[in-house]
Amino acid sequence: MTTALRRLRNYIDGEFRDAADGRTTEVVNPATGEAYATAPLSGAADVDAAMAAAEAAFPAWRDLIPAERQKVLLKVADRFEERAEELIAAESENCGKPIGLVRSEEIPPMVDQIRFFAGAARMLEGRSAGEYMDGFTSIIRREPVGVCAQVAPWNYPMMMAVWKFAPALAAGNTVVIKPSDTTPASTVLIADIIGSVLDELGHSRGVFNVICGDRETGRLMVEHKVPAMASITGSVRAGMQVAESASKDLKRVHLELGGKAPVVVFEDTDIAKAVEDISVAGYFNAGQDCTAATRVLVHESIHDEFVAALAKAASETKTGAVDDEDVLYGPLNNANQLKQVKGFIERLPAHAKIEAGGEQVGEKGYFFAPTVVSGLKQDDEIVQHEVFGPVITVQPFSDEKQAVQWANDVEYALASSVWTKDHARAMRMSRSLDFGCVWINTHIPLVAEMPHGGFKKSGYGKDLSSYGFDDYTRIKHVMTSLDG
Structure with missing residues (x-):
């Protein structure tokens, strides 16, 4: 029937x-x-x-x-x-x-x-x-x-x-x-x-x-x-x-x-707190957010520790039924979007490493696992283009100059965030980042009184x-x- x-x-x-x-x-x-x-x-x-x-x-x-x-x-x-x-x-x-x-x-x-x-x-x-x-x-x-x-x-x-x-x-x-x-x-x-x-x-x-x-x-x-x-x-x-x-x-x-928000994490950051906030900001709404925290640039001195912690957070993040109170996000919106996200993962270069997730989950619907990808280069497709899915990429940077260069080296310019305890560095980064919004030690909060909008594409x-x-x-x- x-x-x-x-x-x-x-x-x-x-x-x-x-x-x-x-x-x-x-x-x-x-x-x-x-x-x-x-x-x-x-x-x-x-x-x-x-x-x-x-x-x-x-x-x-x-x-x-x-x-x-x-x-x-x-x-x-x-x-x-x-x-x-x-x-x-x-x-x-x-x-x-x-x-x-x-x-x-x-x-x-x-x-x-x-x-x-x-x-x-x-x-x-x-x-x-x-x-x-x-x-x-x-x-x-x-x-x-x-x-x-x-x-x-x-x-x-x-x-x-x-x-x-x-x-x-x-x-x-x-x-x-x-x-x-x-x-x-x-x-x-x-x-x-x-x-x-x-x-x-x-x-x-x-x-x-x-x-x-x-x-x-x-x-x-x-x-x-x-x-x-x-x-x-x-x-x-x-x-x-x-x-x-x-x-x-x-x-x-x-x-x-669209957006491709850089999340710049410096070596003085509280890793546990940053990972907790960034994983939520990256996976909320299945990453289907132009401001999502899905492109992490982390200082090379804490890169391995950060990636391990982020992969663990991804493995503990849940997607599933609409009435499950433990779920952070639901499915991708449609079959075409699921195909697009899968395509980014299937086309990953040999030097990339999937640290967590990377696959569709569930027997029905368009659910995709919380995913972390490391080992990437600046000109890789998944770094340069918007995935619009629950996929967070991680790249190591060596110093502030390189962080700014890589952060700005995309066609999008909607939102960004900086994670550091150094106030002067946070102010320098907020000036140098070419994005319509710069969050400091947070990512994704919006208020009605403040503008939302970007530059470039x-x-x-x-x-x-x-x-x-x-x-x-x-x-x-x-x-x-x-x-x-």
Whole structure:
């Protein structure tokens, strides 16, 4: 007997709808490898409808005083708390994530981030008015950019949706957001939450729209004439394609792309504490995090001791079922990602050594063992390219100069960390590391008040913080004559 698949639908102008042409795609639970739902495979007609709804809703939403937009977002945050168990269940099924970790590590920061941007809505700052030419006064207006086309990734589909819609709505923009085709469930649920709040407070539900689909759907969104801005969190390849598509009509683009975070461990580090923190930061969410601590550079004097301790930590790290409270991470998100991670291991050069893990685990689903690889050279594929899996590489360095050189010698520049008791050295390293974030004696904590975003092929624009809020605004100069 076959279990009927749940039907997910687009959310356009306050209504849940199938794709106009009826096309669907199956959604698979990565913990089981089995389909549990279908989602629309949206095409041009669906994109047109969503953009029209957002465009129609924009003037009234833009013209609200900030306090009214704040009320909406604060109520959304409250509703996230009230419906937390529904969100947790949806995200766990979406991604195979451990239920307890979604509850403790994702719901609280998401609620906090929504409330942060609710406050930011009332802090639209500009330079003070002044006279810069005799007889004239200049003022600065900070305004929303318009309709925002947003594409969220599959590694944190729920949280990344929050990072996108919260600043956009707070600034007065309207939104059309597309979740990944492998993880649409939680974003569709978010649409139900936001739509109900907009309705209760008397605002157009066209302010927030969700369309499901694949890369072609995303391309149609970015190339559509209506959006003033395109925002994507995804791969470098996807970001380049979005930038190219958006350039055809000069849309503003916000890109948060890949990472290859260096973790620089000096000889004065407390090895046991560093290994404990780095293993969690490397394996959390199955290493499917652009900031994951997966590229360790350790001083040669403590290299062997560090590798042995890290391999032991890997062997004690558990992956498995969503309801197992001892599990640190769940499966890789999809079959293609499992194939990619396996490929990196299969292509390791002869001089590399697998110290722990290195294989798929479990009889079903896309689980991969916590892995440590040593003996690598700087130009090896696994050092230079993002694995996006539970794989930590380790290289020995001889001195601070070499550590900086190797740390910066990748195409990505999102996040990094330095581990040392020497304050002056930590300050030198934070200056020299060419990454958007440098953590010192820690790795991966994020707060709503501080920006997240990188350089080079990690993209441009910031998420979180007032800087992320500013990205969703435009600046207008107004000049008036004092002659009346």
